Amino acid sequence: MKQPKDYLIFPLDVSTAKEAGRYVSLLRDSVGVFKVGLELFINAGPSIVHEIHKISTEARIFLDLKLHDIPETVYRAMQGIASLGVTYATVHCGESKKMLEAAVKGAGGKVHLLGVTVLTSVAKEDLRWAGYDASFTEDVTRLVLKKAEMAGKAGFAGVICSGHEAGQIKNTCGASFLAVTPGIRPIWDVPKGDDQARVMTPARAIQNGSDHLVIGRPIRDAKDPDRAARQILGEIEEVLKK
Numbered sequence: 001m002k003q004p005k006d007y008l009i010f011p012l013d014v015s016t017a018k019e020a021g022r023y024v025s026l027l028r029d030s031v032g033v034f035k036v037g038l039e040l041f042i043n044a045g046p047s048i049v050h051e052i053h054k055i056s057t058e059a060r061i062f063l064d065l066k067l068h069d070i071p072e073t074v075y076r077a078m079q080g081i082a083s084l085g086v087t088y089a090t091v092h093c094g095e096s097k098k099m100l101e102a103a104v105k106g107a108g109g110k111v112h113l114l115g116v117t118v119l120t121s122v123a124k125e126d127l128r129w130a131g132y133d134a135s136f137t138e139d140v141t142r143l144v145l146k147k148a149e150m151a152g153k154a155g156f157a158g159v160i161c162s163g164h165e166a167g168q169i170k171n172t173c174g175a176s177f178l179a180v181t182p183g184i185r186p187i188w189d190v191p192k193g194d195d196q197a198r199v200m201t202p203a204r205a206i207q208n209g210s211d212h213l214v215i216g217r218p219i220r221d222a223k224d225p226d227r228a229a230r231q232i233l234g235e236i237e238e239v240l241k242k
């Protein structure tokens with residue numbers, strides 16, 4: 001059965017393997033999935049995946065490199081990712097069906113692919129500025145759903161989306177299509193000047209249908225990160241009981 005910690009994805013948004021290892025040791029009992037993003041991957045290299053597994057054999061790893069390139073390049077990069085032993089990897093939904101299908105082919109069934117729909121830090125004004133059609137800028141959910149459909153049709157396991165869209169994504173793409181949600185802020189910690197434009201609490205996101213929550217700074221920057229993670233698990237446990 002899915003445990004509260006399985007909902008929790010902690011992004012290792014640090015620049016060295018040593019710092020990452022410190023967080024993995026500290027949080028391995030409260031976090032189900034550790035996310036390796038561009039900062040850590042560029043600084044520590046692919047061996048970081050093995051380093052994390054050495055500390056926690058149980059931890060699942062989410063390689064968040066947000067690929068977006070020509071189909072052949074994405075295919076070859078994804079083959080490399082698949083050989084690393086990670087559970088999840090991201091690709092921008094972008095514009096190309098062929099690129100998404102190339103990612104699925106490269107993953108060879110070894111990695112669950114998640115499509116990046118619209119970054120949760122992106123607001124209406126940003127989409128207007130980028131020249132998107134008014135039907136999308138005035139209704140960001142419409143754009144997210146469009147991108148989720150593209151990913152689903154290509155054979156992706158799910159998408160990254162805000163908690164506001166999770167329910168509708170399930171309705172459109174099916175109940176087993178994963179909704180992975182960043183931009184989560186526990187009620188007790190909404191930082192000032194936060195760059196996440198579409199934020200939500202863990203409880204609300206799960207009620208809305210999110211399968212996994214990416215929660216970084218509220219844990220990473222807490223005085224006691226393990227305590228912060230456990231407090232979030234408590235909030236998740238409460239909502240699962242209802």
Ligand code: C5P
Pocket residue numbers: 011013037064118119120121160161182183184196214215216217218
């Ligand atoms: O909780 P916090 O805002 O610190 O989480 C930031 C993490 O969420 C980063 O690793 C970032 O890459 C990731 N993320 C995001 N928005 C997305 C997808 C991932 O902020 N749409």
